[in-house]
Amino acid sequence: MRICTAPPFSSETVDETTRDAAGPAGNGTARWHAHDLLRLRHLRHFDGEPAWVRDAFAHAPFAVVRRAQAAAGFVAIGMRGTRRAERYGTWAQAFDVEATIAPEDLVDAAPLSNRRTLPAFIALTALQRDAANLKRFVWGPAGSVGFELATHVPTVTASSDLDLLIRAPESLPKEAAVALLAELQWHAEREGIRIDAQLETPAGGIALAELAAGKAHVIARHAQGPRLVADPWFVKTDDA
Structure with missing residues (x-):
């Protein structure tokens, strides 16, 4: 999976307390765990994002929680495109999560x-x-x-x-x-x-x-x- 090269935080800003509370997923909040599907109202854009991501999100505004450290208020997610090679790791803001499906x-x-x-x-x-x-x-x-x-x-x-x-x-x-x-x-x-x-x-x-x-x-x-x-x-x- 290609990973976003510009995370919305530095290693120094990771909230250690909330990270530990997240369990094995380690995504900055105990609300979400690895492999959960999140329905998002908005997907933040980062430099270097593949061209297919916007179309995929418009077609299905869902992302999967991935295992990665994230700052408080963010969750590490993976986007899925229509082809097997279209996988992209990025971050969503917690307040953009509308629903969670485990x-x-x-x-x-x-x-x-x-x-x-x-x-x-x-x-x-x-x-x-x-x-x-x-x-x-x-x-x-x-x-x-x-x-x-x-x-x-x-x-x-x-x-x-x-x-x-x-x-x-x-x-x-x-x-x-x-x-x-x-x-x-x-x-x-x-x-x-x-x-x-x-x-x-x-x-x-x-x-x-x-x-x-x-x-x-x-x-x-x-x-x-x-x-x-x-x-x-x-x-x-x-x-x-």
């Missing part, structure tokens, strides 16, 4: 009738109905599937992955991770797509596949950047 808010959402036969939507419907292990968690679709369900703007294609965000505030044993991954892989293979599941833990975003592999350390995606952690549920106070 991935779990979309767990029972259905696509438009003429879109239901796309493999990613078929897989999501099957998970909603049949995934016993997944039902133990708070979860929801992210990525292109989540964006389309929230906005009704066609973004999913026949080859799209199904991205899932799974809330995991408490420790998940390896055996449970393996069972959950196997369940998701079974559905993915049946529909001929890839299901990419990310666990949201106190340390940040962890790939379910990495945790199930039993690695000594896994990569946690955090507002301060990716880092290796031995236990995503044991976070030092100064690391949060």
Whole structure:
């Protein structure tokens, strides 16, 4: 993702108190978390902004919360265009947020009738109905599937992955991770797509596949950047 080169603050102006209150997303406010979709009334313009951003915003005034530090009163967001290469990271002002849609808010959402036969939507419907292990968690679709369900703007294609965000505030044993991954892989293979599941833990975003592999350390995606952690549920106070 291309990132805005002129943030509306310097590193010295990041509000450490509000940043810590934001949890793993680290976006300057506890109201929003990574992968939330925000409906915006206005999108601030920055020098160097790609030409497609204004058209994309006019077509669908939504952005996704990304993991990055932001000053109080701002939230780090990512814009999505019509093509896969059109991704842009920038910042929105908090008072421009009209509505927030978390991935779990979309767990029972259905696509438009003429879109239901796309493999990613078929897989999501099957998970909603049949995934016993997944039902133990708070979860929801992210990525292109989540964006389309929230906005009704066609973004999913026949080859799209199904991205899932799974809330995991408490420790998940390896055996449970393996069972959950196997369940998701079974559905993915049946529909001929890839299901990419990310666990949201106190340390940040962890790939379910990495945790199930039993690695000594896994990569946690955090507002301060990716880092290796031995236990995503044991976070030092100064690391949060």
